[in-house]
Amino acid sequence: xxxxxxxxxxxxxxxxxxxxxxxxxxxxxxxxxxxxxxxxxxxxxxxxxxxxxxxxxxxxxxxxxxxxxxxxxxxxxxxxxxxxxxxxxxxxxxxxxxxxxxxxxxxxxxxxxxxxxxx
Amino acid sequence: xxxxxxxxxxxxxxxxxxxxxxxxxxxxxxxxxxxxxxxxxxxxxxxxxxxxxxxxxxxxxxxxxxxxxxxxxxxxxxxxxxxxxxxxxxxxxxxxxxxxxxxxxxxxxxxxxxxxxxxxxxxxxxxxxxxxxxxxxxxxxxxxxxxxxxxxxxxxxxxxxxxxxxxxxxxxxxxxxxxxxxxxxxxxxxxxxxxxxxxxxxxxxxxxxxxxxxxxxxxxxxxxxxxxxxxxxxxxxxxxxxxxxxxxxxxxxxxxxxxxxxxxxxxxxxxxxxxxxxxxxxxxxxxxxxxxxxxxxxxxxxxxxxxxxxxxxxxxxxxxxxxxxxxxxxxxxxxxxxxxxxxxxxxxxxxxxxxxxxxxxxxxxxxxxxxxxxxxxxxxxxxxxxxxxxxxxxxxxxxxxxxxxxxxxxxxxxxxxxxxxxxxxxxxxxxxxxxxxxxxxxxxxxxxxxxxxxxxxxxxxxxxxxxxxxxxxxxxxxxxxxxxxxxxxxxxxxxxxxxxxxxxxxxxxxxxxxxxxxxxxxxxxxxxxxxxxxxxxxxxxxxxxxxxxxxxxxxxxxxxxxxxxxxxxxxxxxxxxxxxxxxxxxxxxxxxxxxxxxxxxxxxxxxxxxxxxxxxxxxxxxxxxxxxxxxxxxxxxxxxxxxxxxxxxxxxxxxxxxxxxxxxxxxxxxxxxxxxxx
Numbered sequence: 076x077x078x079x080x081x082x083x084x085x086x087x088x089x090x091x092x093x094x095x096x097x098x099x100x101x102x103x104x105x106x107x108x109x110x111x112x113x114x115x116x117x118x119x120x121x122x123x124x125x126x127x128x129x130x131x132x133x134x135x136x137x138x139x140x141x142x143x144x145x146x147x148x149x150x151x152x153x154x155x156x157x158x159x160x161x162x163x164x165x166x167x168x169x170x171x172x173x174x175x176x177x178x179x180x181x182x183x184x185x186x187x188x189x190x191x192x193x194x
Numbered sequence: 195x196x197x198x199x200x201x202x203x204x205x206x207x208x209x210x211x212x213x214x215x216x217x218x219x220x221x222x223x224x225x226x227x228x229x230x231x232x233x234x235x236x237x238x239x240x241x242x243x244x245x246x247x248x249x250x251x252x253x254x255x256x257x258x259x260x261x262x263x264x265x266x267x268x269x270x271x272x273x274x275x276x277x278x279x280x281x282x283x284x285x286x287x288x289x290x291x292x293x294x295x296x297x298x299x300x301x302x303x304x305x306x307x308x309x310x311x312x313x314x315x316x317x318x319x320x321x322x323x324x325x326x327x328x329x330x331x332x333x334x335x336x337x338x339x340x341x342x343x344x345x346x347x348x349x350x351x352x353x354x355x356x357x358x359x360x361x362x363x364x365x366x367x368x369x370x371x372x373x374x375x376x377x378x379x380x381x382x383x384x385x386x387x388x389x390x391x392x393x394x395x396x397x398x399x400x401x402x403x404x405x406x407x408x409x410x411x412x413x414x415x416x417x418x419x420x421x422x423x424x425x426x427x428x429x430x431x432x433x434x435x436x437x438x439x440x441x442x443x444x445x446x447x448x449x450x451x452x453x454x455x456x457x458x459x460x461x462x463x464x465x466x467x468x469x470x471x472x473x474x475x476x477x478x479x480x481x482x483x484x485x486x487x488x489x490x491x492x493x494x495x496x497x498x499x500x501x502x503x504x505x506x507x508x509x510x511x512x513x514x515x516x517x518x519x520x521x522x523x524x525x526x527x528x529x530x531x532x533x534x535x536x537x538x539x540x541x542x543x544x545x546x547x548x549x550x551x552x553x554x555x556x557x558x559x560x561x562x563x564x565x566x567x568x569x570x571x572x573x574x575x576x577x578x579x580x581x582x583x584x585x586x587x588x589x590x591x592x593x594x595x596x597x598x599x600x601x602x603x604x605x606x607x608x609x610x611x612x613x614x615x616x617x618x619x620x621x622x623x624x625x626x627x628x629x630x631x632x633x634x635x636x637x638x639x640x641x642x643x644x645x646x647x648x649x650x651x652x653x654x655x656x657x658x659x660x661x662x663x664x665x666x667x668x669x670x671x672x673x674x675x676x677x678x679x680x681x682x683x684x685x686x687x688x689x690x691x692x693x694x695x696x697x698x699x700x701x702x703x704x705x706x707x708x709x710x711x712x713x714x715x716x717x718x719x720x721x722x723x724x725x726x727x728x729x730x731x732x733x734x735x736x737x738x739x740x741x742x743x744x745x746x747x748x749x750x751x752x753x754x755x756x757x758x759x760x761x762x763x764x765x766x767x768x769x770x771x772x773x774x775x776x777x778x779x780x781x782x783x784x785x786x787x788x789x790x791x792x793x794x795x796x797x798x799x800x801x802x803x804x805x806x807x808x809x810x811x812x813x814x815x816x817x818x819x820x821x822x823x824x825x826x827x828x829x830x831x832x833x834x835x836x837x838x839x840x841x842x843x844x845x846x847x848x849x850x851x852x853x854x855x856x857x858x859x860x861x862x863x864x865x866x867x868x869x870x871x872x
Contacts, residue, residue: 095564096499098564099491099494099495099561152500155502155525155530157531158522158523158524158525158530161349161522161523161530162347162348162349162523162524163347163348163349163350164348172447172450175495175496179499180499181500182500183500183501183502184500184502184503184504186503187500187502187503187504187590
């Protein structure tokens, strides 16, 4: 189930604590994840790389609206966030730069093979 | 770009029109209103009583603003103008156009004024490659405006067109019934907005940050740069041109609002490029150091984090090019962003150190420690594709990725003397120089700022080892220069090329070999009299008008001059500088990307290589770096060393108020070096 996968993703994200890739970012992103006619909200707050996740919150700097299945694809590396925004699959309202920073945490595409790795 | 076209721009939004201000694009030509790599307007034609107008003059007020003076009637022998028409156009989020019609007669006139409008929403890549669209077009008239739209799945782009005067709106444009009193005038303000629905705020947030005054921005930019005084009119003009063009080449990224980054070229390359933005920042450091700071930050924020074959991305790798158009959106092109570039990553570290040496801004060095370490790690962990410790490249995206990922990126640029092309992965020589320099410089930063002496020791040991091996492995014994690359099997790809100059700049060349290298750079086979050719005359693939196999690149030469200075070849650096600056004079101070490698005494003027973009950022930066090289500007601790070695053609030169960690310092020099042989 995509919805379960979304929950798992945010729970794991909350465990990450500090994320050096987001050191230059600060702000709150609200994810509105649609699944079966319901919308689950997740607030991700970044303070110079310190991450926290909540189910409730006040005003967000950015609101991202996305289907659960699409979001699962993003978090598994099957879909690229930047092109998803350009295609309109990921609706972003507010500070797009924050989302562009956040998406760096998504994993590599599963089909990418690393050609050679020699030390 | 054809010289009878007019272009104005602001950031990555630009308008290219004919001398009348009209846009009447075919699918493959370059006119239109472009924003975020999409053409939002392909037709914009003004008629009065059904007739197109005739240009009297065009006034390029500024890089973002132009004015067209027009009269009715086209191409007739003489013009009996009872009317004149002025279109004043300013680029912003799209463009605004003030249309004014003046009646010079003592009778009133009634006119049918029409603006024909249309769009094809072509991706920049489609304009270049003539590709067919896959989505559908629509249009509608609403609330006093004409909306032109294009939709492909969720990708939706719109152009909104409105006017301050009442207009009759139809799907193909706006029409005005106008009456102008005797000696009176009529005016309307037209607004064309490059809007978007899907990438929602991408464009809207940008528009909200409208600058108070673009003109004031330019004045301030010029006032903050060092002022140059010289007996050479040509040098003064070139310097001014460079600063103005550099201002035009600035743009903002989403993540760094209010901070400007040099794009690669106007108008087609108004986007973030790793290599071009870094080289331009290096060239302009003594003049406009803020460009380096924002370039480092912007590139750091988009440093690779994943292993992505389609984008040729690896963790720690610095991006090559970023795009926002339809083909990027649907992953028909990999520019979201594309990482297929191998020099930008070590050069990122080089720029960080050079920036600190000039500005003393250790905070940024601390802020970017993570990124710098990731870049250094990339060199050893991900770029070692031949397994011999050298940086090499081989694309993983074989369909739309770049084959040559060094600056000489055309298919035939890397070859043996006899013209044979090597296989992949390829390890070109300058990459090893950049890697060496990155390690040496990072060691300094590790001691000074990151407080990690063990890391510094390790980097220095690695750099020393790299230098030793490189000087053996790449040295072409019978020619006394460095091979352009190592082939897959370790063979030296032995053509003689300008890359030797970059090696001097990097410091990887052993002292005992430097004299021979400098001799080649200024020798007849490489030096044309205007500058150092990309490839030496006599090599199998040499062609004086071949893109990377014989033309002279001003950017290349500016780094060669810096490299010559680094090894103490002051006179040689002055000769290179004099040649390129002489050439600049033929282009009114705006150096092209490249010009022909013909001997100077043969053509007497530099033959321009036809390229689409002008100005090109690193050509714009070339005179700046040449000034640095001629004046021998070198930051040492909190001081700026000035050690001028000027060609005799510049009688005297003063560069005043050079910014840096010392505050502001002046540099003076007199021309003493006979470069007559040029």
